[in-house]
Amino acid sequence: MLLTMTEPELAGLDVSEERFTTHLAYNSGRFFPELDSSASTVRIVHHFRRHHSQLLELEVSDGVHSRRVIYKVPFSLKHPDTNDFESTSRPRLFAENTPFTSGLLEFRALESVEHHFRALHDARFGVITMLELMERPYVVVMEKSPDRDLKSMLKRATRFHRSFNSSSLRDAFANTGAWLREFHTLPDLSYTASRHEHRDCFMDAARSFIDGLIQQLGQHSYFERLCHQLLTAARKHLPEQLPCAVVHGDFAPRNILVANDSRVTVFDTRRRWKAPLYEDLAYFLMSLKAPGPQVRSQGTVFSAAQLAGWESAFLGGYFLGSEDSYKPVRIYECLLTLEWWAAINFRQSQSSIRKKIELALSNRYLSRYVSQLIAEI
Secondary structure (H helix, E strand, O other): OOOOOOOOOHHHOOOOHHHHHHHHHHHHHHHOOOOOHHHOEEEEEEEEEOOOOEEEEEEEEOOOOEEEEEEEEOOOOOOHHHHOOOOOOOOOOOOOOOHHHHHHHHHHHHHHHHHHHHHHOOOOEOOOOEEEEEOOOOEEEEEOOOOEEHHHHHHOOOOOOOOOOHHHHHHHHHHHHHHHHHHOOOOOOOOOEEOOOEHHHHHHHHHHHHHHHHHHHOOHHHHHHHHHHHHHHHHHHOOOEOOEEEOOOOOOHHHEEEOOOOOEEEOOOOOOEEEEOHHHHHHHHHHHHOOHHHHHOOOOOOOHHHHHHHHHHHHHHHHOOOOOOHHHHHHHHHHHHHHHHHHHHHOHHHOOHHHHHHHHHHHHHHHHHHHHHHHHO
16 A cells, blocks of 8 residues: 655755754764764865756765765755646556655655665676665655766767777676666565556556647557557567566666676665566666657767667676567557657647757657667567
């Protein structure tokens, strides 16, 4: 059963920088016993304000040792309208949870991930140390990792940066696939709910995304043909009862940290759903092959050979070299791309001229991308 709580009034919540700096100063000795808390000072390093969250990075130091801590507020007070995840009528694979409970879910999920992967003693996998869960509102407090995120590494690995060490990056992709395989063995949490366990659920979702795209873009014959091809492939390659696991839900390069030895650490999960495990695999591949720069440049940022090599390393790490399950992953890659394609078009009504040009480029690229996936299946 999903955890719920009464949504508090935004105006009554204290998410000030002063609250968190005071909290860290008071608890630094408990969090980090090697620090001399009587001589410690706290400073703000960054304050990131995103659409659906705020991240405050603090550093505590006693002059000899220093540690960095992240305070994550899982909703926005600067843009309160963005906390309404159901504000548009676009088709969705599943409903978002209320932002006011997401901090609680995320802390419990990340705490369980930390305990599991720490106990493995596997050099391929790192962990993030969870420090505390604050209340009113729920704020996740965790130690900041010094490792780079995979998204920033990819920015340095474009076809225009030939000096980048591609071998170490392939190792990181292989370890990322292995990490996800291990993650999918974790048991349900008390609030985990099941969804989309059957092939018919896939069919219904694909149909709803296609209908949404027809509503926004027209091109009825093209999308109907695409829908027929995808559903035919699903009937052929997906079992009626789909293999499910507790999914990460946002398994993308931005949420994967990579150390110098290619060790990977993953964060930003709530472990809310037990769902087809293909979703995490497909979402990662879509995030890799169709990020904003690749879409806007019409596929010139990363070469086909680069993407194929990284994908092969990732899927090889997950499936341990077997290619038997690659076609179901492709089918789900189509599904999640259709959802994203519909989402960006449902937002276009309030766009500027520049945004409309970007949307046209996105539509062109995503059309080619989905067609290529269908052809590969």
